[in-house]
Amino acid sequence: MIQFHDVSKRYKRKNILNPFSLTVKEGSSVGIIGPNGAGKSTFLKLVASLERPSKGTVSFSGEPYEKAIRRVRAEIGYVPQEIALYEELTVKEQLSFWKKLEPVGVEEAFIDEMVQTLRLDEVWDQRIDRLSGGWKRKVNICVGMLKNPSICLLDEPTAGVDLAAKEDIIGWLRKLHQEGRTLLYISHDWYELRQLSDEYMVFASGKPVFQGSERRLLEEKANLMNSYKEDHELTRILQYV
Helix, strand or coil, X not given: CEEEEEEEXXXXXXXXXXXXXXXXXXXXXXXXXXXXXXXXXXHHHHHCCCCCCCEEXXXXXXXXXXXXXXXXXXXXXXXXXXXCCCCCCEHHHHHHHHHHHCCCCCCHHHHHHHHHHCCHHHHCCCXXXXXCHHHHHHHHHHHHCXXXXXXXEEECCCCCCCHHHHHHHHHHHHHHHHCCCEEEEECCCXXXXXXXXXEEEEEECCEEEEEECHHHHHHHHHHHHHHCCCCXXXXXXXXXX
């Protein structure tokens, strides 16, 4: 369980995340939606401990992140929106390189299963710079998930991929969730969200303004659209719920 209490984030003189409190339940699969610039990616980085809050506290199973940081980082896998790969390496070399950087041993059986499920064996000896965007996304996910984490954080994991690659990725993430892992992922794709989400988190005006099931979101949709009616991008997103 991850708890945020009165957390905010500020860069220099700009508020990125306004004060908020919420709890992410263990084993949940949370689809994060909202306009660009609403603080979604910064929120994921706070969960991953890549950023620290300017104010407030983040707790992991009741223990402040500052005290639990080693345990947090051992249990969390983070996949950024940006492709963070070495272009000159092959897929095989890429995974081998990142495995060596993990502070604890990785489970070869888990990596083999991930490679097979995402079909990376088909491009195993190809260089990253010769792969399509979809293949790069898959490798990016593998790198982020190498440690077989219990909490999986993904920032638009299927952005710019073809339908076949998207189905592979969604299928893999669904399997991870069914095995009990917690998923927190940002997406603009309602098909993907409905395939994976137990609940949704909606961001607007620099903070999460809703957290709950799709049924609750449908019930509160009109109120959200009215409360943030000047945010036209949020209105466009919610109209497809």
